[in-house]
Amino acid sequence: MDAHPAATPARDQDAASWWYLIHTKIYRYRALLRKYWWMVLFTTCAGMAIGAWMLAHQQVVYVSTGRIMASGKINLPEGVTYTEEMNLFISTQRELMQDEAVRQRAANLVRSNNPELTPCPITLFVAPLPQTSIFNLSAIGTEPQYPQKFLDALMHEYIATRREMRTEKSEDAESSIEDEISRVQADVRKEEEKLVTFQRENNVGFLEQGGNSAGAYLAKLNTQLAEFKKEAQLLDLFQLDQKIAADESRAGDKDGERNPRLTGQPEMEYTHARQQIEVLKSERAEYAKDLRSKHPIMVELDRQIAQQQQLIDAFRKQSAEDLQHRREATRLEIENLEKTIKEWEAKALDLSQRLAEYGSLQANVTRARAQLESLSRSKGNVEINRNVDQDIISIRQRASAATPQKPGAVKTVGTGIGLGLFVGLLLLVLIDQLDDRVASYTEFQSYFRERVFAQIPHSPSDGRSESPAILMPEDERHAFAEAFRSLRSSIAFLPVAGAPPKVILITSAVPNEGKSTVAVNFAITLALAGSRVLLVDGDLRRGELHRSFGLTNDAGFGDVLSGRKSLDDAIQLTLVPGLMLLSRGRGVPNPGELYLGRSADEFLKTVHAEFDYVVLDSSPVMAADDTTSLAPKADAAVFVFRFTSSSTRASRKALELLRERQTNVIGIVCNDVSEAMQDYYYYRYPDYYATAKSDQAGV
Incomplete structure (x- = not known):
């Protein structure tokens, strides 16, 4: 809610800064214009003079117009239609109509049909009508009859040129397709030979079955390796007492009763000895209330406690050795599994590579055959330019009789004045870039801190x-005086x-x-x-x-x-x-x-x-x-x-x-x-x- 009001002063400040910069630039160019007005006036007058000279020396020209339609649509066999993109088609045809070769052929045709006409340079304009494939053509020359004859000949030669281009393209395309078919046939034979050689040297059925079996066996080995690594990490974390406690918990079933299969094992003896020590220590504590430590009962109890402690120490030693043996056995199992996994990974990789090679050979053969089939179809369609309605070209309006025209005085002189004014202003901009003098305080701040x-x-x-303008006691230049104050x-x-x-x-x-x-x-x-x-x-x-x-x-x-x-x-x-x-x-x-x-x-x-x-x-x-x-x-x-x-x-x-x-x-x-x-x-x-x-x- 508070963000928008806070941003408003910043935007106002930016707008004010832009306004100052614009006003500063306007003032600077106004000062340049006051100083160099003669230069802008000179370039403008020079442009006007050039425009007047061009107007005085321009001749009367004769203009003939015509109209032609050229379609970019081609009907292909099997109901397929090809339409050239409109912008590209129009640009291409316009350039073709204005091509120098077409113009030269048109000039030769006029010379052969009308030898009495005096040739003159022709300016040709081609303007397509919007959203159509119709072109308006204008031929401008200095002779009364030549522009009309030239424009008729140009439209005729344009149509002839397009037909020749279509015929040449058909022949070139057919020859190119036949060469390509020969090359692709050789590629097909080569790829098929590679595939047969591979099948001869490798049992493809065995490769596929072996690859699946190797993958399943590797997954099983990796599962066993993960289990042994987990057990090895657990054994490394166990202390001796934790190991004994874990063995005791595994010795009983889930209902808390002893597992008959594990009864009599060292874990049971260790538990019994610990319990016996606790009982003896409890009895000794009761007797100690009334008897001395030298009393035969106390001595006998001490002997029994020491005997049970020796039994516990022996069991702890045996448990430590057993823990070490289990760690070593687990490590050997892990090493053996890792070695086996490496061997089977190598085998699986070899099988995978050979299967991939087989698949690549099959794909190459399929692709080459498809390419050969496509070229065969293209060869059947190569005579498309001679089958159905191609290149809809027709002259919609023959060249009209040439009419005299003279360029407008206002346009010619106005263009000269505009160009002269533009050159003058451009020189002002150049002077502004080269002149490092400052005209405003805003400019000054950008140079000095x-x-x-x-x-x-x-x-x-x-x-x-000759002398400075000094201040007077009652000076009327108020701003001048206040600045010095x-x-x-x-x-x-x-x-x-x-x-x-x-x-x-x-x-x-x-x-x-x-x-x-x-x-x-x-x-x-x-x-x-x-x-x-x-x-x-x-x-x-x-x-x-x-x-x-x-x-x-x-x-x-x-x-x-x-x-x-x-x-x-x-x-x-x-x-x-x-x-x-x-x-x-x-x-x-x-x-x-x-x-x-x-x-x-x-x-x-x-x-x-x-x-x-x-x-x-x-x-x-x-x-x-x-x-x-x-x-x-x-x-x-x-x-x-x-x-x-x-x-x-x-x-x-x-x-x-x-x-x-x-x-x-x-x-x-x-x-x-x-x-x-x-x-x-x-x-x-x-x-x-x-x-x-x-x-x-x-x-």
């Missing part, structure tokens, strides 16, 4: 100007042992993935929360963060690391309270050497103590070795992945390089995410922000 801190929605100025909360409340990371490096796999945008706006969001934040432009080759704030690049990170400037002289204040910028500074030839030097360690130690957060905007991992030299020294690294732009292979490789250098990659930020995607479900309530803004205005 890292923690996702935030999904940054697409911003109109993101990645399309989500990133700030994720870092602040990161479930780690100890304090959360303070020095955070932002990087990506290749350029133009939005890492600088993420770094700038992440730093602004931290500063707006009341933290002292230092934003460092760690891309010493092409860093441009100073342009985002309208500041200069006279001194910066490279100057501090190389010792040309002090940290206080290089840091610049921004318009955002609590946010300071350390720009790239003047270029250095080998940034990686500075990152590995002691000056970088001292710099990070200093800023770690002076600021609440330090955000490092680094160079792309796959562009240079700078990031893999600086990242291990940061508290944590955040990797930026841009939808519809980042390569999954390059991003996976970049993450592997960071981890190989002992970098603490704590998560990924998905950048440039489309809010139209089904699986993007954060911050979709602009009315909520508008209401809050209206309330503030009213106050």
